Amino acid sequence: MITEKDLETAQATFERLQRAIEGVIVGHEAVIEATLIALLCRGNLLLEGVPGLGKTLLVRTLASALGLRFSRIQFTPDLMPADIVGTDIITEDGGKRQFTYSPGPVFANVVLADEVNRATPKTQSALLEAMEERTVTVGKATYPLEEPFIVLATQNPIEMEGTYPLPEAQVDRFLLKATVGYPCLDELVDIAKRNTEGDGLRLPEPVASGEEILQARRVVREVPIAEELRRYVGRLVLATHPGSPHATPKVKEFVEYGASPRAAIALILGAKAHAFLAGEGNVRRADLEAVFHPALVHRVILNFKGEAEGIEVSDLLAEVWKETAVV
Amino acid sequence: MFDLSRLLRAIERRARRLRGLRRAGIAFGVFVVVPLGIAVCYRLNLLSLSWPVLGGVLALPFLAALFAYFLVRRPKASLPRLLLRVDQALGTSERLSSLYELRQRGGGGVFRRRIEKHLQDRPLPWKKGLPVGLTNLIPFATGALILVGAYLVVAFAPSPLADLAESLSAEPPVAAEKRTAGFSPEQSVPAPPEQSGSPLESPPQEAATPPPDNFEDVLSEIWSTPATGGALVQGGEDLSGLIEEQQALSQAIEELLSRIQERLGQEGGALTEAERRALSELISGVTSPQLRQALESLLEETDPEALEDEVEQALGLTRALARTEEAPTPEEIEKIHPPAEESEGEQAFAWTPPETPEEMSTPDGEGTGQRSAGEGTDEASADQDQPWGREEDLDPHGGTRGAEGQGTPQEEQAGFIPTDLAATIGSAGAFEEFLTKGVPVEPSTTEAGEVDRYAVNYETLRAILEGRSIPPEAREVVRQYFETITQGGP
Numbered sequence: 001m002i003t004e005k006d007l008e009t010a011q012a013t014f015e016r017l018q019r020a021i022e023g024v025i026v027g028h029e030a031v032i033e034a035t036l037i038a039l040l041c042r043g044n045l046l047l048e049g050v051p052g053l054g055k056t057l058l059v060r061t062l063a064s065a066l067g068l069r070f071s072r073i074q075f076t077p078d079l080m081p082a083d084i085v086g087t088d089i090i091t092e093d094g095g096k097r098q099f100t101y102s103p104g105p106v107f108a109n110v111v112l113a114d115e116v117n118r119a120t121p122k123t124q125s126a127l128l129e130a131m132e133e134r135t136v137t138v139g140k141a142t143y144p145l146e147e148p149f150i151v152l153a154t155q156n157p158i159e160m161e162g163t164y165p166l167p168e169a170q171v172d173r174f175l176l177k178a179t180v181g182y183p184c185l186d187e188l189v190d191i192a193k194r195n196t197e198g199d200g201l202r203l204p205e206p207v208a209s210g211e212e213i214l215q216a217r218r219v220v221r222e223v224p225i226a227e228e229l230r231r232y233v234g235r236l237v238l239a240t241h242p243g244s245p246h247a248t249p250k251v252k253e254f255v256e257y258g259a260s261p262r263a264a265i266a267l268i269l270g271a272k273a274h275a276f277l278a279g280e281g282n283v284r285r286a287d288l289e290a291v292f293h294p295a296l297v298h299r300v301i302l303n304f305k306g307e308a309e310g311i312e313v314s315d316l317l318a319e320v321w322k323e324t325a326v327v
Numbered sequence: 328m329f330d331l332s333r334l335l336r337a338i339e340r341r342a343r344r345l346r347g348l349r350r351a352g353i354a355f356g357v358f359v360v361v362p363l364g365i366a367v368c369y370r371l372n373l374l375s376l377s378w379p380v381l382g383g384v385l386a387l388p389f390l391a392a393l394f395a396y397f398l399v400r401r402p403k404a405s406l407p408r409l410l411l412r413v414d415q416a417l418g419t420s421e422r423l424s425s426l427y428e429l430r431q432r433g434g435g436g437v438f439r440r441r442i443e444k445h446l447q448d449r450p451l452p453w454k455k456g457l458p459v460g461l462t463n464l465i466p467f468a469t470g471a472l473i474l475v476g477a478y479l480v481v482a483f484a485p486s487p488l489a490d491l492a493e494s495l496s497a498e499p500p501v502a503a504e505k506r507t508a509g510f511s512p513e514q515s516v517p518a519p520p521e522q523s524g525s526p527l528e529s530p531p532q533e534a535a536t537p538p539p540d541n542f543e544d545v546l547s548e549i550w551s552t553p554a555t556g557g558a559l560v561q562g563g564e565d566l567s568g569l570i571e572e573q574q575a576l577s578q579a580i581e582e583l584l585s586r587i588q589e590r591l592g593q594e595g596g597a598l599t600e601a602e603r604r605a606l607s608e609l610i611s612g613v614t615s616p617q618l619r620q621a622l623e624s625l626l627e628e629t630d631p632e633a634l635e636d637e638v639e640q641a642l643g644l645t646r647a648l649a650r651t652e653e654a655p656t657p658e659e660i661e662k663i664h665p666p667a668e669e670s671e672g673e674q675a676f677a678w679t680p681p682e683t684p685e686e687m688s689t690p691d692g693e694g695t696g697q698r699s700a701g702e703g704t705d706e707a708s709a710d711q712d713q714p715w716g717r718e719e720d721l722d723p724h725g726g727t728r729g730a731e732g733q734g735t736p737q738e739e740q741a742g743f744i745p746t747d748l749a750a751t752i753g754s755a756g757a758f759e760e761f762l763t764k765g766v767p768v769e770p771s772t773t774e775a776g777e778v779d780r781y782a783v784n785y786e787t788l789r790a791i792l793e794g795r796s797i798p799p800e801a802r803e804v805v806r807q808y809f810e811t812i813t814q815g816g817p
Binding site for chain 1: 407408410411412414415420421422424425426427428429431434436437438439440441442445
């Protein structure tokens with residue numbers, strides 16, 4: 001049972017965390033918020049943006065502020081699954097040789113899968129189990145990952161040559177997808193100032209522990225959401241399916257596959273986390289609206305016609321949100 | 328502390344009221360058809376109802392609406408849905424809905440307190456979310472007003488039949504002078520003498536029955552007669568089909584007889600076997616006993632000279648019969664109403680139903696209205712086999728009218744017979760009245776010998792009905808019509 005103290009502590013923890021991150025990262029409030037929501041929901045985050053916008057810095061800042069183990073995996077075409085999850089190596093102990101498991105970089109609390117679409121699908125798939133089940137299986141042995149665990153993957157949307165787009169199954173395992181855009185002029189000036197004066201950029205000191213994160217996660221799951229809002233979420237998700245009676249005309253015309261049930265889970269959990277971060281005692285429609293796009297944008301697959309005509313999933317989702325009635 | 332239970336009860340009551348109003352509206356909409364339908368039927372004289380009954384029918388949709396509002400069992404409203412509606416209306420960030428959710432699952436103490444604190448701190452005009460008031464009642468009241476208005480319009484507006492009667496009676500002056508004399512309410516009507524016998528003879532009349540004073544009443548009286556009203560519709564349909572058949576048959580007989588006449592004129596001799604066979608086949612469809620008899624005697628005739636006469640006679644009879652089954656031709660209409668005297672609009676009302684027998688038997692008009700005084704009565708009995716009778720049978724004045732010459736030659740030629748009666752139309756004063764030739768109506772005299780009314784000539788009527796092959800089920804209607812416009816027999 002959640003007490004008033006638990007709630008206040010959790011909210012205070014994340015306020016500190018947010019401030020710590022914002023002390024390093026200029027702008028990108030939505031991306032920071034998405035990162036915190038993913039952390040609160042026990043989810044993973046896909047960050048998309050061109051190089052140099054601070055994606056990696058954001059992840060490093062988060063790890064630093066949490067005081068948790070951080071590992072960065074630079075995905076390249078020749079990266080092997082064993083390079084991620086680890087492998088059995090022969091060790092000698094008292095003259096006796098034996099296979100000993102050597103954990104890979106995935107054994108951390110905060111994992112940065114940098115440019116995840118540069119590795120082959122086989123290597124990308126090595127993350128699937130870790131992301132969903134929070135375990136790693138090597139040979140016959142399965143090793144649990146330490147909580148809190150979060151994978152933050154980045155991908156570059158412009159350099160598509162030599163890349164391997166993430167398979168749908170893996171994309172679906174990311175709770176949210178955040179697009180990192182260019183900073184505005186003031187933000188750019190601020191970034192330049194922070195990086196060119198004094199000691200340069202300094203990562204924050206830890207402001208939250210792993211245990212506090214886990215406690216906050218428990219609190220978030222208790223945030224109430226009205227039954228009718230849950231039904232509303234269901235209608236929203238179904239409205240992205242071309243065969244559904246809830247689908248909008250554009251969805252019927254341009255969508256091949258709609259969002260999976262994971263989208264509904266992501267939407268509700270994300271809305272709860274958003275309400276928690278906003279200091280609210282319940283999920284509001286505004287919370288759903290805030291996470292609707294990042295929770296669904298990577299889960300809707302356009303058909304050939306949609307691709308050919310350059311339809312943006314974001315536009316389709318905006319129409320779905322507009323057309324779907326709450327009651 | 329925020330009292331959710333009380334709010335829920337109030338919302339539930341409000342929702343029931345709303346639902347009741349909605350159902351009342353539906354019931355009203357459904358049952359509103361009944362009084363409107365009844366009013367329309369009443370207006371078209373398909374129903375005979377008293378005004379209290381009509382008023383009671385008007386109340387039916389209102390009673391149905393009340394029944395739906397109060398008595399129909401209403402399912403429980405969906406509270407989560409209602410609460411979300413209230414949340415949306417009040418902008419309470421779905422707190423009411425969430426509070427209800429927490430209450431239902433029995434937990435969330437921390438969040439519950441937070442939500443209640445939020446709700447306590449602000450006024451909660453929750454009724455905005457479920458408005459029951461003038462806005463809900465306006466459509467209902469508008470519908471009721473429309474109903475009452477439509478009901479009154481339908482109930483009191485002149486019926487289409489009345490319009491028809493008015494348009495028929497509003498003839499132009501020339502046509503009005505020439506029209507068949509109608510029954511004037513101002514005229515005193517002596518009770519007709521009682522008669523008995525066949526249906527075509529004058530039945531006993533009830534002296535106390537007030538005379539119908541307009542065409543609409545006459546029609547409604549005929550329609551309301553159980554023995555004939557229902558059969559009239561079906562009879563009318565059958566009649567048009569029968570007439571078409573008879574026209575085709577007459578045409579076939581006429582063509583055959585023409586060919587026979589032509590051949591006999593060139594070659595002479597008797598009927599060939601093929602002609603006999605063709606004639607025999609056609610005779611089976613002939614309904615006119617006179618024509619049938621003429622054709623049968625034609626078949627039996629062996630004398631070549633007599634045969635030619637028989638053919639000519641049968642041909643003339645066939646043509647005459649065919650003409651009785653046709654509408655008047657434009658030439659005939661023109662003959663009755665010369666274009667120089669009437670406008671186009673007047674011609675629209677210029678149709679005169681039956682021609683005189685002479686006109687029918689002699690299409691060139693020879694002898695129309697030109698009979699001498701002695702011819703009619705002497706030859707009437709000899710010509711009784713003719714399908715329409717002779718003019719003397721149809722014209723109560725026999726040939727004397729033509730001799731007396733009371734009507735102008737043009738009027739007589741047009742098929743009207745002047746009478747001794749004078750009609751009064753509105754404030755325009757008295758008008759000389761005319762009878763259409765060929766109708767089974769004649770002026771009637773009182774015991775004092777004064778001519779003051781019209782009566783049905785049943786002999787003429789029977790001759791017309793039989794001669795024109797009118798179906799038996801329609802004969803009674805025709806008889807009633809003439810009785811109604813004349814107040815019976817002599």
